[in-house]
Amino acid sequence: MATIASRALESPDPEEEELDTEITSIRAEIQNLQKRKRILTSSLLTTDPIQKLLRKQPKPQSTTTNPTDPLTTISPLVHAAGAHTSSNHHRIAFGATAFPFKDPSPTAPTTPLLGVRIDVCARNGRFAKPYYILLQSERSRAPNAGSGSTKLLKVYRHTVPAFISIAKLENAYLPRPSAKRDNANEDGDEDFSAEDEAEPAKPWKSGNRTQKQDLRGFVRELRRELVAWHMRVNAVEFLREKLGFVSEGGGSFPFDVSPDRDTGIVSLAAVSLETRYVRVEWVDGRVGRFKLSNVGVVERAVVIGDEGRDKKLEDAMTGDGGRVETVLDRLRVDVLFRSQQP
Amino acid sequence: MARPKTVRAPTTASLPNNLRIPSSTPSLTKSLGKLSRQALLDLALTWLDDHNITSFPPYLQADEADSPDNDEALPYPAGETIEEVRRVYEDMQDRKGAKREVLERILEGDWRHGITLRQLAMADLRYMDDHPASLRWTALELSPVGENCKNSKRLPSDDWSSSVPRMQAATFVQGLQREISPLVKAHYHLAHSATLPLTFLRIFVVDSPYQSPKQTVEIFTDSSRVIYIAFPDSCPYVYTSIAASTGPKSAPLTSSVATDTRTLQRLVRDSIPKALSRPQQRFSLQATSLAAKNLPTLLALRGPGRSTASNGAFSIFADAAIEGSPLDPRPSNTVSSEEHIQASYCGPAEGKESTNGSAIKRRSGVSDTGPLSSGSKKRRLAIQSRFGTLESSLAPAPLDRLDIRLLDKPGFSGEDDGDFHDSTSTLPAVSLTFSGSDVIGGIRKLAELGIVNPERMPSWMTGEEGISVATVRRGQRLQRDM
Numbered sequence: 113m114a115t116i117a118s119r120a121l122e123s124p125d126p127e128e129e130e131l132d133t134e135i136t137s138i139r140a141e142i143q144n145l146q147k148r149k150r151i152l153t154s155s156l157l158t159t160d161p162i163q164k165l166l167r168k169q170p171k172p173q174s175t176t177t178n179p180t181d182p183l184t185t186i187s188p189l190v191h192a193a194g195a196h197t198s199s200n201h202h203r204i205a206f207g208a209t210a211f212p213f214k215d216p217s218p219t220a221p222t223t224p225l226l227g228v229r230i231d232v233c234a235r236n237g238r239f240a241k242p243y244y245i246l247l248q249s250e251r252s253r254a255p256n257a258g259s260g261s262t263k264l265l266k267v268y269r270h271t272v273p274a275f276i277s278i279a280k281l282e283n284a285y286l287p288r289p290s291a292k293r294d295n296a297n298e299d300g301d302e303d304f305s306a307e308d309e310a311e312p313a314k315p316w317k318s319g320n321r322t323q324k325q326d327l328r329g330f331v332r333e334l335r336r337e338l339v340a341w342h343m344r345v346n347a348v349e350f351l352r353e354k355l356g357f358v359s360e361g362g363g364s365f366p367f368d369v370s371p372d373r374d375t376g377i378v379s380l381a382a383v384s385l386e387t388r389y390v391r392v393e394w395v396d397g398r399v400g401r402f403k404l405s406n407v408g409v410v411e412r413a414v415v416i417g418d419e420g421r422d423k424k425l426e427d428a429m430t431g432d433g434g435r436v437e438t439v440l441d442r443l444r445v446d447v448l449f450r451s452q453q454p
Numbered sequence: 455m456a457r458p459k460t461v462r463a464p465t466t467a468s469l470p471n472n473l474r475i476p477s478s479t480p481s482l483t484k485s486l487g488k489l490s491r492q493a494l495l496d497l498a499l500t501w502l503d504d505h506n507i508t509s510f511p512p513y514l515q516a517d518e519a520d521s522p523d524n525d526e527a528l529p530y531p532a533g534e535t536i537e538e539v540r541r542v543y544e545d546m547q548d549r550k551g552a553k554r555e556v557l558e559r560i561l562e563g564d565w566r567h568g569i570t571l572r573q574l575a576m577a578d579l580r581y582m583d584d585h586p587a588s589l590r591w592t593a594l595e596l597s598p599v600g601e602n603c604k605n606s607k608r609l610p611s612d613d614w615s616s617s618v619p620r621m622q623a624a625t626f627v628q629g630l631q632r633e634i635s636p637l638v639k640a641h642y643h644l645a646h647s648a649t650l651p652l653t654f655l656r657i658f659v660v661d662s663p664y665q666s667p668k669q670t671v672e673i674f675t676d677s678s679r680v681i682y683i684a685f686p687d688s689c690p691y692v693y694t695s696i697a698a699s700t701g702p703k704s705a706p707l708t709s710s711v712a713t714d715t716r717t718l719q720r721l722v723r724d725s726i727p728k729a730l731s732r733p734q735q736r737f738s739l740q741a742t743s744l745a746a747k748n749l750p751t752l753l754a755l756r757g758p759g760r761s762t763a764s765n766g767a768f769s770i771f772a773d774a775a776i777e778g779s780p781l782d783p784r785p786s787n788t789v790s791s792e793e794h795i796q797a798s799y800c801g802p803a804e805g806k807e808s809t810n811g812s813a814i815k816r817r818s819g820v821s822d823t824g825p826l827s828s829g830s831k832k833r834r835l836a837i838q839s840r841f842g843t844l845e846s847s848l849a850p851a852p853l854d855r856l857d858i859r860l861l862d863k864p865g866f867s868g869e870d871d872g873d874f875h876d877s878t879s880t881l882p883a884v885s886l887t888f889s890g891s892d893v894i895g896g897i898r899k900l901a902e903l904g905i906v907n908p909e910r911m912p913s914w915m916t917g918e919e920g921i922s923v924a925t926v927r928r929g930q931r932l933q934r935d936m
Contacts, residue, residue, distance in 0.1 A: 244764070275688040
């Protein structure tokens, strides 16, 4: 009996199974359609003509509130949609927006944290997950610069990847005199000697004596660094796509790909998450590495084959402006061969 | 295998990769026996791979002719060609069977002439990949020494990301070897983890200066002589399997100091930053108050990703759970946080998330929506605001131990009751130790059950700091007592 029962459990009615899969697929479709409907309604609400129309009309009537009037019931939605689009416009246009955030911890200071949101647009027109920096403001009691107590900012939490040194940026743009004094025995003296010999051209150098904090500069540099990282990643992805190493779905092929016909490259991938270095392998066993700069230029390249360094390939990589987007064109076998002939 | 009778002289070279441990060593059976059948088969096939065949040649019939003492009683006849040996393992892969069968085939059959140190290291790393929670890891931070300020000012302004020392594995091992070779003899094995974005360095240390130490062979499988160092990709952290050297400075063992495995481990630990440093760019290792049994935990809390510096209440930012992409027309408060997390972002962040375990998995069934009273609804909101999206029951960053020292007078905070035990001495300092499979998740559960007040508990209970050891005063962690 037990065996029969278990067998019955293992293989349910095929018809039932079919119905089950059908039901789940229909449910998924319903969900998709609902999602689409919501996106469409909210995009409709945010469009300019609708916003104008709905905002203009109810104004005179709003004093005589009519609860059944569809326009009054819809107006909070319209306002929310309007506010949302304008903040989205800011996020798209400026890339950095600020917001207050209240730390829920009971022991946290009562002043809300200053949040900065950084949006970076990626290659395919989509936006990457926003990066956040939450800054804590504290009053400095130190009578510096004669302005009595000034508000000083300090990075409290952030979601910036670890290879971008927040500490360094903070040191340069958001210096805090009290913190400097704390670890003066470590690096304070060196710090001052460094300032003395510094050239005045550095933006954060001006007014270094007064230790002014430059939040704009901080965010600008941080955003630049994040964008540069995204650009590097995108560039490598672009090269991989060009070489045909990326499958339709966006992932890489599980099997070994055939080498690129023009260049003989069998693999091209970033060495690590930071995508500062890119590793290239050729079909004849040569292995190379190049360094990507923040502006998308191949800064340095090393190619090693069986007979030592391949200087010609290295020169081809870094030469001619060194743009990373065209590096494959410069590495094409026929181009290299032709340049060798004359 | 008889060792060749050569002149034995102390050298500074590392232990060779091809130093063979006799297959009959019982502890070898044990250490290989930890692996699953599939792992053993994979390993054997890797060893027989074309790239590796010269490093790990199997015992073939040609070898049999050389050795005079071959007895036919051995259960596995030597293969004729490598192809044939390879086929044996491929066949085993196709059918089901016991692990024992594979293990015996390896030890008594194809590698009866001994397992090399490198093979043993590969087996150990494979075990680590399969069991990421098998060791206790300590996270250390690499911080530049001295030049820090000077350098950051002198460098061009676009060089904010150079805080990670660029590590060329082979060069690093050379540097490490240079540092420790006068003191210990070691075998190094470097490999990138198959499952995590980590590079493992396995160091096996002995204290003999000779090329082939005359100690008992058991020493080669002694796990206390093995040190693991893991380098996560693109971030200034290093994880080691060496226990933190804070406490046990007292009473060095009376036995000869150099042979003590602890001392050997300390020597290795001290030389890591030196090996990573180079002229004008020196590094030191600093404790980060985090030790956990789980490598994914370390990667989440001290890794390259978004969650390194925002946990607990701030994990909503790490997961981007409150606001959508700027192209999303829906106002963010009308979209659930699950949808925000799953939203089709692109770019490198996505790939990173998938290494941390999929973002969807982080968020588990916390919201078992039933009819809720207003009180419990309020509590649930409070819990969500305190713990954020992390630390749900499928949390990827479980802490197995949390040590907190409270410097407040007893009675200052209201949460000292509960099911954790506190040891109060005459001193007013209270030490709390939580241990379990997932401490922060457990505290969250307690809050959900109404035992812990989610609004009043201090932030270290939410895992916000991402630490496993802390000294706390008035709910705030003291930085300097790390």
